[in-house]
Amino acid sequence: MARAFAEIVQPDEAIEPILARPVRQALLEWLEEIWTEPELMAVGVKPRRRALFAGGAGTGKTTLAHHLAARLGLPMAIVRPDDVYGRYLGTGTSNIKYVFDQAEAIETPVLLFFDEFDTVAQKRMRSGVNEAAEHDHNAMINTLLARLDAYPSFIIAATNSAQSIDESVWRRFDIQIAIELPGQFERERILARYLAPFGLGREGLRHLAEAFATATPALIRSWCENLKRQIVVGPRCGWDMTKHAVVERLIAAVQPHPDAGKPRLWSLGAKDHAVGMMPWPLPRSCDVPDDAPAGDRDDGGNVVRLGSTR
Ligand SMILES: Nc1ncnc2c1ncn2[C@@H]1O[C@H](COP(=O)(O)OP(=O)(O)OP(=O)(O)O)[C@@H](O)[C@H]1O
Ligand SMILES: [Mg+2]
Known part of the structure; x- marks a missing residue:
């Protein structure tokens, strides 16, 4: 064959x-x-x-x-x-x-x-x-x-x-x-997309995106998806579901490549003030009044959508 x-x-x-x-x-x-x-x-x-x-x-x-x-x-x-x-x-x-x-x-x-x-x-x-x-x-x-x-x-x-x-x-x-690393604006949108259906609100997203500076989209996606796994599986398995414990487990399990820069979140861990700003338990984005729409927020000025003309 x-x-x-x-x-x-x-x-x-x-x-x-x-x-x-x-x-x-x-x-x-x-x-x-x-x-x-x-x-x-x-x-x-x-x-x-x-x-x-x-x-x-x-x-x-x-x-x-x-x-x-x-x-x-x-x-x-x-x-x-x-x-x-x-x-x-x-x-x-x-x-x-x-x-x-x-x-x-x-x-x-x-x-x-x-x-x-x-x-x-x-x-x-x-x-x-x-x-x-x-x-x-x-x-x-x-x-x-x-x-x-x-x-x-x-x-x-x-x-x-x-x-x-x-x-x-x-x-x-x-x-x-x-293809460069995403900037702050792109990181916010990537976080919003992969955290959906959960949402942090604009301020929460802004702080978390700052803590992810120098992260690749792949690392952000992996962190968000593992967070959602923890939220679903953790309570069934009796894991410690305090915000501090969940974030520490995530940081231990999802590591940036050694050659890539370490985003702030990996240096400060659960002590990072972005973690302090995260609402907990994580609300659904539909319950967060000032949240970016789940998936892709598009608030004008900075965005040119590739799929927009045809
Ligand atoms: N700009 C982006 N927006 C949203 N998600 C992204 C973006 N870039 C990458 N991802 C996600 O990150 C993961 C890795 O992306 P991808 O495989 O395209 O990277 P790559 O540059 O081809 O990596 P490699 O050099 O290892 O082949 C994928 O799951 C993808 O969905
Ligand atoms: Mg590739």
Whole structure:
């Protein structure tokens, strides 16, 4: 049986990420460009088709690529380094060909998403230390360049080590976007989304978002979801459900990556004044008079919604 060339995810499984304004603006412009393809073609230019997302682990690169595919109504094929350096098909060159051949053979176009792209598209080597390996890698990069150029649909590549990517490969991407850590405004919205159906009220959210400064969206999501697990499971198991005990258990169980900055909450623990500001037991957001609507509060000025124009 043919080896799966990628994991295919469908548009209806996508979620809309909460992004800082400049990133959302750049992506919205790209979508507008794609939606205006016939008019662009009439004046001799095509919409851009290849984007590179650079950002640390858990900043939302995969989530964003999936959301964009969904906005374009396309399935997304996630190609991981293992699919390129697989055990069965020999060299990276033949695997790259296999991935593109398979993607192009699908009747409906798919957005190709290369995850951990730096592992595949590392700079070409000319050290002479291991000539056979260097030759293989360089041949693979040449194939990759040709196939990137020829692929008829959209390609997004994600990396958390942009500086390792081969320069010629880099130049094949018409859009390079840095996915930064969320700012205070985005953290408030991410917290509101993942705490739902519970709510803290605007002040509570503001304080907690400050205590999460430097956290990735992935860490915020994990903390909120574990909090909800504690709220449901803890009383059944007879755990200490005081706010102090719950927060301390959460902080012990959900840790930021050692290379990432430690948000204040992890330094101060339950003594953080943001914890003091948290209403407890956590109310439902519908019972908090000044709460942000569960999910995504959108209070104007700072927000450009990606999904708003079509
Ligand atoms: N901007 C965001 N808004 C809401 N949720 C987000 C956002 N970014 C990430 N998440 C959530 O955080 C988790 C991790 O996100 P994702 O896998 O997209 O990160 P990533 O940058 O691809 O990480 P990695 O480098 O490890 O592949 C997901 O569960 C996702 O739903
Ligand atoms: Mg990812």
